Amino acid sequence: KYEKWWLTLGATSLVVFLIIVGISAFHYGSHPPSAKVYIDPERVDEIAPFNNPGVHKVEGKDWDYEVVFVASAFYYNPPEIEVPFGSTVKFIATTKxxxxxxxxxGTNINMMLEPGYVSEYVTTVDKAGxxxxxxxxxxxxxxxxxxxxxKVV
Ligand code: CUA
Incomplete structure (x- = not known):
């Protein structure tokens, strides 16, 4: 009978859902923002480096580029970035x-952006595309x- 099949399907989806929730909760807990620098969320646009979002080449640091992102409901500034393949990039982001x-x-780059705080992540882009x-x-x-x-080119 179909009823039994649907019941099984329903129960299976529930279990899968609970597993996903469990895993994300764990994942969430193990990935706090990497940096805790306070920034006034209402003045983000005036404060460096967020007054100049985008890709910036840097010298004399452990990374080649700094990529600055400002998030707000519901978009990112900039809407697109391009960095050279093989370069080491520091992502710096916050939310307004x-x-x-x-x-x-498709990468290991994953940050949580909290109002009032700066999140940072340094990585080498070793995949083109x-x-x-x-x-x-x-x-x-x-x-x-x-x-x-x-875009990694
Ligand atoms: Cu921003 Cu979801």
């Missing part, structure tokens, strides 16, 4: 309003459309 995520699909940057913290009606793009 609510908590947003900053995950680069286009990678979608997406928000993985629910932030409102536009959450699912909140994206940017990382």
């Amino acid at each position: 309003d609510v908590v947003h995520g900053f995950q680069v699909a 286009e990678f979608l940057i997406l928000c993985n913290e629910y932030c409102g009606v536009g959450h699912s459309t909140m994206t940017s793009m990382l």
